[in-house]
């Protein structure tokens with residue numbers, strides 16, 4: 001596929017070829033580009049990040065009667081994907097310092113039915129992924145990474161989403177590479193990739209151990225115009241990543257030393273993608289503060305998107321097991337301000353001013 005100069009040209013070329021019900025040219029070219037960009041053997045293009053997590057689990061053979069360990073600090077889409085496979089999500093509490101899963105709780109909740117760990121790199125942070133990966137290996141569990149917010153984050157020189165067996169990414173609007181809606185998987189395991197590709201398209205293609213037509217799957221294909229757009233975005237991935245990192249550093253500096261906001265620095269060896277600026281709030285009633293910030297024009301996970309630990313989500317509460325108090329306290333105190341490519345330095349200065357003013361007012365109440 002020739003490279004296109006603009007997104008309009010890229011989509012125009014696809015439209016000129018349509019209808020092309022079996023072509024899948026753009027999606028295949030996108031997969032080749034993603035595999036090369038992230039240094040893995042295979043990429044599988046999908047219709048969303050949720051579909052990518054679901055497909056990763058299905059490719060690993062996870063389904064009814066099996067348990068999947070996952071953090072309680074995540075978004076509801078991660079839970080929905082596990083439940084859609086028929087497997088049972090087991091929520092793991094947050095670590096003492098709020099960075100990732102509590103490894104003791106992870107081990108304590110591993111049982112005879114546990115098949116996999118689904119780690120989530122919220123806000124582009126990988127937290128204790130290497131320790132989780134070591135535990136998964138010893139315990140003989142699959143490790144799937146929900147890297148939907150972590151395109152471009154590296155840790156110990158490895159790309160987020162390429163540390164476990166398979167990593168799931170979102171191409172939804174607002175992600176570092178996006179095409180409106182979409183997703184993909186990255187893996188070095190060609191059997192997993194073949195099974196993911198079969199599942200994505202109603203198992204119409206053969207996969208190791210399962211001939212074409214032998215199982216049910218889904219239509220999780222990425223539409224060709226969206227794949228063309230994603231390919232176009234992929235060409236500018238290095239610049240997009242540099243811009244996000246610049247935005248995160250700029251906003252952190254501009255908010256530096258604001259009482260009530262502790263910056264959450266990257267873990268050792270981690271180079272986050274700048275998906276969000278990230279602080280731990282030490283202000284009283286931090287959730288109410290985040291809501292107020294959202295109202296004042298500073299988008300953030302808790303205030304804008306009502307992020308809560310998933311065991312407190314009305315649709316997931318019945319799935320909670322054990323004490324998950326640290327998870328909720330971690331989410332409540334999290335101030336994650338996501339960026340878009342439209343956030344210029346001027347916009348960031350305005351955001352910083354609002355954050356500083358609102359924090360001072362909150363302290364003075």
Ligand SMILES: Cc1ncc(COP(=O)(O)O)c(C=O)c1O
Nearest residue numbers: 048049050075077148149170172
């Ligand atoms: C951590 C995480 N997991 C999963 C998803 C689901 O991705 P999608 O909206 O593309 O289905 C998202 C979406 O933002 C996400 O942030």
